Every structure is written in structure tokens, then in C-alpha cells.
Amino acid sequence: MINSTQVLYFTLSAYFDTGLLKYLYFIITISLYIFIVGANVLLIVVICTNRSLHEPMYLFLCSLFVNELYGSTALFPLLLVQILSDIHTVSAPLCFVQVYCVHTYVGIEYINLAVMSYDRYLAICRPLQYHSLMTYNKIATLIAFTWLYPLLLALTMAYLRSSLQLCGVIINKVYCDSHSIVKLACYETKSIYIYSLIIMFCTLVIPLILIFFTYLKILKVCFNGSKQTRQKCVSTCTPHIASILNLTLGITFEVIQNRFQMNNVPNMFKIFLSVYFLTCPPIFNPLMYGLNLSKIRVTCVFASGRFARMNLSHLKACSMNSLEGSPSQ
Template sequence: MINSTQVLYFTLSAYFDTGLLKYLYFTITISLYMFIVGANVLLIVVICTNRSLHEPMYLFLCSLFVNELYGSTGLIPFLLVQIISDIHTVSAPFCFVQVYCVHTYGGIEYINLAVMSYDRYLAICHPLQYHSHMTYNKIATLIAFTWLYPLLLGLTMAYLRSSLQLCGVIINKVYCDSHSIVKLACYDTKSIYIYSLFLIFCGVVVPLTVIFFTYFKILKVCFNGSKQTRQKFVSTCSPHIASILHLTLLNVVELTQNRSETNNAPTMLRLVFSLYFLTCPPIFNPLMYGLNLSKIRVTCNILISNRRNNSEQLSM
């Protein structure tokens, strides 16, 4: 029995020897990461530099894109190192940092989506009072809450995991997460699971409840409203609904995988799913919002065409 503070490293057993194919996996993963960084940074720059996009919906979107960069940068570079390496170990301090990153990323994502649904609720259900309700001070408060609340909850979770008495150092995944650390504990962890359920309730169930309530109100107004109201719902809310459904489906599958016996699952399947879990949300959201919201799409096209014209003029 050892305290987690005495553990020097953990071994990630989900990796396997792929021979020369590891360079192919590395190339695919780094290409995905470069696309994630490029797409999210582009949309952040577009929103920040264009004053016509300094509206609540786009500012909340900017916060969402910053979170995609935070989550992907906290996880994917480590994955790249592990893919190319022959020794799949991670230092204990970095492992707990990764646990913190995984959970705070998910918490920020859900709360950000809940705040965006509240914004759409005000815009569609109370359009005349929208600007008096959604002031810049309120926007700043909501964005600050979106980040500070999960970050503080994550500190508590990371501290509890780091104080566990461990009877092993082998993690059957390609990255560190909370459930994998708890499974290594030497004693009954029922109290830890209860507190984890409380954190899941605060970070996932409460935001989802806000989302369901606001969309119930929105749909009620849309069905009884005009054609213009329904068009506004489809144009601004469909990417948001797609993001919520996609993120929830991913987390349900991840939770099911954690709670079931995964040692008999094919190693390739675990690796592919982990790669999908780490890279798909940061790719999905910028594509979904960038392609569906006309204001962002038009501004991106103008920005890209202006840069192209400038480069052509410099080359002449």
C-alpha cells in the first residue's frame, strides 16, 4: 500500500506496439491537432476583431472555442508523445494535472452550453427585454462563472485523487482520468464515488437541466409563434442542439466504458475511441458553428479573401 504522493509514475497499458504504423497514427493525430488549433483560433480571431460579432451569442461561442483549445492542448500533445514513444509511462504529478484537465474541460463545456441555451431563451422568448437582461456586465459574469466554477470543483477532485492509498500503478487507458485512479485504490472508495456523483450532478446534471428547461420554453414559443421565430430557432439553435447531443453521447459512451470491464476490449478499439473522444468535440464545434452561423461564415470568408489579396499584392 502506497500513498499516491509516493508514486513516481503510472504505466498506460492501453498502448501497444504498432511498429512503423505508429508514424502513420502520429501523422493523423498531429494533423487533427493542427486543424483543431487553426479552426478554433481562426474563429476566436474573427469574433474578437469584428465588432459586429460582439454580441452575447458570439462572445459565449468565443469562450467555447477557447475551451476547445484548452482541452485539446492539455491532452493531445501528450498523446502524440506516447504514440511515438516505446515506453508508455507518465509522471504522477502530470497524471493528476491531466485528470484535472479532463474534468474541468468537460465541466466548462457543459456550463458554457447551458449559458448559451439561456441566452437563446432570452433572445427568442423575451426579445424586447433581451438587451436589458443581457448586459455586458452580465455576459462577463456568466463567462467568469463558466470557467471558475468547474476549475474550483476540479481542484477538489484532483486533491481527493492525489490523497488516495494506491495498490497499483497500471492505468488501462491512453491517458489519465479520475475513474482509472480510483480503481487503483487499496480500500473501499464508496465515499469517493458518492462525492464524484455529486460533482457530476453539479457539473453535468444541473447544466443539462437548465438546457432542457430553456429549450422546452423555446420550443413552446416557436410552435405558437410566427414563421420568422421558427426560422430564428433553426438558424441559431440547431448547431447548439447538435453540440449538446454529440457531447452527451460521447460522455455516456465514455462513462459506460469506464464502468464496464474493458480489459477484454480490443486494444485498437480502446485507442481509436480515446483518439475520437479527445479530438472530435474540438473539431465538431468550430465546424458546426462556423458552417451554420451565416455571420461567422461570411466574416471568415472576408478575412481569408483579404489576406489572400494582401499576399498577392506583396508578391507583385
């Protein structure tokens, strides 16, 4: 029996020998990570550098994209190292940091989506009062709350995990997660499970309840409103609803894996289910919002077109300079 602070490393046992295929998995994984970073950074830059996008909805989207970078970075760098490694161990401090980042990522994601649903409720249901209700001070407060609340709430959980007496160091996952570490405890962990339920209620259940009630109000306005109102609802709410369903599906996969034995399920499929909520939302959300919200799409197209014109002008200038500087025949 050892204290978790005395553990030097954990072994990630979900990895299996893939031979030369590990290089293919590495290429696929790093390609996904590069796409996630590129797509989210592009949209963050587009929103931050264009004053026309400095509106509440886009600022909350910017916060969402930053969180996608945060969550994917909590997984991919370690995952890439482990894919190429023959010894699948991770140092205890790094493991606990990953657990903290993964759990706060989920909390920030749900609260951010709840704040976005509240913003859509004000824009659709109370359009005349929208700008007086959604001021820049309120936006800053909501974004600060979105990040600080889950980060601070998870600190107590991190302290409780660090005080556990462990009877093993083997985690049956491809990354470190709280449930797997708590399962290694030598004694009953009722207090930790109770606090985990409290955190889940505060960061998952309450935001989902808020989202549910705001969308009830939005749907009521849509059904009673004009065709133009319904089109506005569909165009702005569809990506948001899809994001909520996608994240909730991934969390459901993770809960099922943690609570039920899945011995008959292929290893690769279990790995896919366990990383779904950390990989699919960061890929899905930039695509969904970038393609569906016309203001972002037009801005991205304009920016890329301007960049292409700048490159073309530069090439023409270089070619003219080279012609002027060449010796006459």
C-alpha cells in the same frame, strides 16, 4: 501500499505495439491536433477582432472555442509523445494535471452550453427585453462563472485523489483519468465516489436540466410563432443542439467503458471511444458554428478575401519594384 504523492510514474497499458504503423498514427494525430488548434484559434481571432461579432452569442462561442483548445491540449501533446515512445509511462504530477484538465474541460463545456441555451432562450422568447437582460456585465459574470465554478469545484477532488493509498500504477487507458486512478486504491473509496457524483450532478446534470427546460420554452415559441421565428430558431439552435448531443455521446462512451468490461472489443475501437469526447467536439464545434452561423461565415470569407487581396497587392508591388530596379537593355 503507497501514498499517491509517493508515486513517481504511472504506466499507460492501453497502448500496444504497432510497429511502423505508429508513424502513420502519429501523422494522423498531429494533423487532427493542428486542425483543432487552427480552426478554434481562427474563430477566436475572428470573433475578438470584429466588433460586429461582439454580441452575447458570439462571446459565449468564443469561450467555448477557448475550452476546446484547453481540452484538446490536455490530451494531444502527451498522446503524440506516447505514440512514438516504446515505454508508455507518464510522471505522476503530469498524470494528475491531465486528470484535472480533462475533468474541468467537461464541466466547463456543459456549463458553457447551458449558458448559451439561456442566451438563446432570452433572444427568442424575450426579444424585446434581451439587451436589457443580457448586458456586458452579465456576460462577463456568466463567462467567469463558466470557468471558475468547475475549476474550483475540481480542486477538492484533486486533493482527495492525492491522499489515496495506491496498490498499483497501471492505468488501462491511453491517458490518465480519475476513474482509473481511483480503481488503483487499496481500500474502499466511497467518499470519493460520493463526491464524484456530487461534481457530476453540479457540472453535468444541472446544466442538462437547464438546457432541457430552456429548449422546452424555445420550442413552444417556435410552434406558436411565425415562419420567420421558426427559421431563426433552426439557424441558431441547430449547431447548439448538435454540440450537446455530440459531447453527451462522447461522455456516454466513456462512462460505458469505465463501468463495463469490454474484453471482446478491439483495442483500437476502445481507444477511439475513450478519446471521443476530447477529440470530436473540438473538431466538430468550429466546423458546425463556422459553417452554420452566417455572420461568422461571412466574416471569415471576407477576412480570407482581404488577406488574399493584400498578398496580391504585395506581390504586384514587389514585381513593380523589381522591374524599376532592373538595368535597362
